[in-house]
Amino acid sequence: MAIVDLVMPKLGESIMEATILHWNKKPGEEVKMDETMLEIATDKVDSEVPSTVEGIVEELLYGENDVVPVGAVIAKIRANNGVEGMPVAGEPLPVEKKIAEKAPVEVPYQPVAVQQSEPKPGNVRFYSPLVLNIAANEGINLSELEKIPGTGNEGRVTKKDILQWVAGRREGGQPAGAVSIEQTAPLSTTASDSAESVGSRGETGEKAAAEYQGNVEVVEMDRMRKIIAKHMVESKRTSAHVTSFTECDVTNMVLWREKVKGIFEKQEGEKLTFTPLFIEAVVKCIKKFPWLNASVDGDKIIVRKDVNISMAAALPNGNLVTPVIRDADLLNLTGLAKKVNRLADAARNNRLRPDDTQNGTFTVTNVGTFGSLMGTPIINQPQVAILAIGAIKKRPVVVETEQGDSIAIRHMMYLSLSYDHRIVDGSLGSSFLAAVANEMENFDAGRSM
Secondary structure: OOEEEEEOOOOOOOOOEEEEEEEOOOOOOEEOOOOEEEEEEOOOOEEEEEOOOOEEEEEEOOOOOOEEEOOOEEEEEEEOOOOOOOOOOOOOOOHHHHHHHOOOOOOOOOOOEOOOEOOOOOOOOOOOHHHHHHHHHOOOOHHHHOOOOEOOHHHOOOHHHHHHHHHHHHHOOOOOOOOOOEOOOOOOOOHHHHHHHHHHOOOOOOOOOOOOOOOOOOOOOOHHHHHHHHHHHHHHHHOOEEEEEEEEEOHHHHHHHHHHHHHHHHHHOOOOOOHHHHHHHHHHHHHHOHHHOEEEEOOEEEEOOOOOEEEOEEOOOOOEEOOEEOOHHHOOHHHHHHHHHHHHHHHHOOOOOHHHHOOOOEEEEOHHHHOOOOOOOOOOOOEOEEEEEOOOEEEEEEEEEOOEEEEEEEEEEEEEEEEEOOOOOHHHHHHHHHHHHHHHHOOOOOOOO
């Protein structure tokens, strides 16, 4: 029987590492092909890693809560189906001893000493989300970030590098010099780890236990809630938030959907909710107002040509995540409905892939789903705007007709747009919001599907 390496799989274009949450198998246990070996987490979504072979678990190379780079060997399985694998060199250590002896950032390869190095001239330097978050918190702009020597692969700046730079700047001296690290892949810390480590740097010893008066229940935040809390605070600290409001008459949209939803489900095998109709209207307006589909990098405005709509969706534990509909401007209503339904179903059943939450350029959140008339949403960084859609309610409103004004019962809805006032002024934000409302109000009730 051959020994086969199980590696941390590629999780998405911009995801470099993941945190091991739980091992489902232990050394000596049998595992089947495609059976879940472990559960992992990135900064936005949890996933499962299946076994690539059938056999006996020989060795686990990492423990729970360890941060592991993509491509690293995380376990060894003795295959019982003749699969060729890498032989084990010598007697393997028990998993408990292996985990206890290795450094927190060790990878299961021969360690080498890596000196700090500057990025090669002319190359675009990569910065992990954690490094960018620390830079934003410490007021480090892009030009200063480019001066920080990096010890990662190809001169990349790691968490350790930027924290040393910050410490040196605070002390008024020079940042720490070259160091050696035992690693063969660029390692930083995921957002789940940074939620604990970044906020506590500079502290010594354990925090004193807080005392609470009265009859209280203390509930520890789960990992996802910690990440959400950190992202929300960082967003408010990063962007100058402004929120504008408007209302719109969506009667035509409501009546059309009521008329065709049964036919749509029969023909397409998909339910037709309001969400793809809302996204369709938003996409049309983004084409007219491209600065709402942008991000800010220091003094630069990065206008995104791809329209990737993030949509808020609820996880089984009640936390929210924002899966992304990529190239939403290239999809018709049927395509949008299928994407919305697939992502919503995956979120409800904890089946979102890490790549499903990456590279959004504008966010839509339907607060009306929970009964809210309106909201003041927090911007989903590094985007510059987020649209909140309130509940649809029947109300008496004044309607202009050829015969004069009259009062009619209409389906009304509030929209609220939070935007980054660093680049989106009130005129632009309000104009975009009015355009979205106008698009929804003038929905063609006679359109085909």
